[in-house]
Amino acid sequence: MQLTVNGHQYEVHGEVGTTLAEALREELSLTGTKIACGEGHCGACTVLVDDEPVLSCITLVHAVDGARVTTIEGLRDHPMIDAFVRSDALQCGFCTPGQIVSAVALVESEPAPTTEQIRHAMAGNLCRCGAYPKIEEAIRTWQG
């Protein structure tokens, strides 16, 4: 099947049942997308499918045939990356790719989100280091 990731076309050969996260990491070597819980709870695997944040660890890769997938690698020039660095919005960093993907989706639809909007939109990205206040700050100040 054909997979469109970050504007590039890839041929994917995984068996049916392979998740999008597994295909990205193992077939395409796009290892920025992390797998933590592997069952749709924690948000570490968040990617955009047709601009909406979804959980790639419970998305079958064969179900996104024909869709546009954006991973953290496709957002390397987005100002949100700098905002996370500026605000020191991470400790271990494992959840950070998923956090940034969700944050980008939020500010692309709502460039100046309120605290309530940030908390609502980011609720599906868990950070076990507890960097939430800094993550919130990064999103509040992303435009510099």
Next chain:
Amino acid sequence: MELRRASSTTFDGLPVHGGTEVVPLLRAGLLRTDTLVDIRGVVPRDIAPGRIGAGATLAQLECDPGIPEVLREACRLAASPQLRNMGSLAGNLLQSTRCWYWRLGWPCRLHRVANGYGDECFARDGEHREHAIFANDYCASAHPSDVAAALLALDARLRTTARELPVAELYRLPTEADRRTTTLEPGEVILEVTFDECDQSVYLKAMERKRWAFPLVGVAAARRGAKTRVALAGVAPVPWLLSGELDSATPLPRNAYKVDVARALVKRARATIGA
């Protein structure tokens, strides 16, 4: 396993829409199939007053001003943003219990074992702080759908590929003779949800965190004139229409707190909508 795209609502195989329930259950080995059928192309997802395509996502519903407050709020408070982007209305109604014994594959009364079904509810004598306080003598699982409680309060109706039915009739309590928790037949697909307008409605939810948690108790209430329907999530193996007050609850030793929570939320919900 193969994945087919459904070209009509008649097909052989296990239907999958958003996949937020089916995919984890397949990966956990709790569901098995040779053929998955992607039904996204054949289930309507449009939203009109009093009428919602069963394939609409929870994310679509939570921000549509035409949706009654009780349903919008139930969607807003359900799951996480990513899951609401993926999961469909009908898929939410058909989700399996979050009972940890069931999810971990313990051979309980809802699980098939070598010679039939399990013959024990492990939660009744085990850990059950998140379990049912009504109708819990055979299976103590708690139905986790906020959306189902909202639709039950709205007295919504479902149209499937085979029939029309009130949402209450989608669910059944498991019994020794029949362990199913829904009345949906194999191959039957929910296509549409309809409901009449209501004057006022509300959804209140007690959960472990303020976001992204299943309901310990969810209270949905909808008022039309002098008539109010109150339905609860997280308190029985099926979405629970409240008749009378909470006194008929039969809590287990470690979940009696749910009765107090439910009583308070029901009172607050009634006050909010002028019931």
